[in-house]
Amino acid sequence: MSEITTAAPFDVRDRLAELVRSGTTDLAPSIKQVPLDDYRDPERHAEEIEKIFRSRPLCAGPSAAIAEAGDFTVRDVLDRSLLITRDDAGEAQVLLNYCTHRGALIAEGEGCAKRHACPYHGWTFDPRGTLVGIPGAEGFDELDRSTAGLVRLPTVEAHGFIWYMLDPKGTIDIEADLGSFGAELSRWGYDAFWKVSTMDLEFPGNWKTTVEAFSETYHFPYVHGGSIGPGVVSNTSTFDLFDGHHRLGAALAQMRDFAAGTIDFDPDWQTSLLYWKCPDLMLANTPFGVEVVQITPTLDVGRTRLRHTMLARSAPTTDEEREVAEVMSYPAADAIRLEDVPTLATCARGLAEGEHGYATIGRNEPGVQNIHNQVARLLG
Ligand code: FES
Ligand SMILES: [Fe+2]
Structure with a gap:
């Protein structure tokens, strides 16, 4: 691939290094309990569709x-x-x-x-x-x-x-909707990126459970332990809000060495910024480009669609570069298709059939809490 021009922000570096050193993560003030009906009640779902998906950008x-x-x-x-x-x-x-x-x-x-x-x-x-x-x-x-x-x-x-x-x-009025998140997006120059691949999936589960899975790294050692998991310091992220949309700064494995003072900072290989643009867009920045994950409900409260588009930071100039870009996109797409989606399909059963009343969102999952906070805000 052609030379990477990094746009990865430095403003999470020191916070993230400190979280790695102290073995913790940015924490919400308290846990949050979400009624299971928020994931399975058809009337609630119809309200989300009308007030969020049919009336907002x-x-x-x-x-x-x-x-x-x-x-x-x-x-x-x-x-x-x-x-x-x-x-x-x-x-x-x-x-x-x-x-x-x-x-x-x-x-x-x-x-x-x-x-x-x-x-x-x-x-x-x-x-x-x-x-x-x-x-x-x-x-x-x-x-x-x-x-x-x-x-x-x-x-x-x-x-x-x-x-x-x-x-x-x-x-x-997209700028009113994005607020301060627009400037954060623009830092990356995504319009100059190059499309590597597109994948469409449809599977069981309420749309919010899929958005949740892209708003924490808590599940990485369990769901992705045999694939991309070891590349991430799980459950170790900064959390920032941009007018309701959010950013997680996730620590990659090499962040441990920077935090220990043994290597220089390299944003691409030590941090991964994950974004949620409410309600339907997730971004996961990688050392090579960005995964664009678009998550939408269907009319069925218990089915979700996901489009995954892999973008490289620039267009390839040779066939070999093109091949490298394609090969680099496989692990990320496979982790979603073969690991996240089958797990989420089991959550779909537990949230639809469960008698336990609530899903519990930890203090260590501020992104997941924010999803429910924003949905509640938009429902009024
Ligand atoms: S030409 Fe499109 S339906 Fe007849
Ligand atoms: Fe995952």
């Missing part, structure tokens, strides 16, 4: 996932199929992926296309969603084509990500 994905004009990717979010594109003017668009003729899904997967032809009768749309072609056009000579484009959702691109509202009539 969500993340369509990293800008780097559709870097060039014509690039597109298709995702399901709740009960919507989204066609996310970059148009000829370079603007990101989030379109409803439903043909305006009779509703067929226009596109699937990801790729690059100047035109999207509906597989049913061949109506053709450009990456802005404009209807540009109708086979047998005389059959539709009365149709005002300007009213038959794909539905465009309110969309804005900022800080290396594409943000949108699921409600076509909504208005989006």
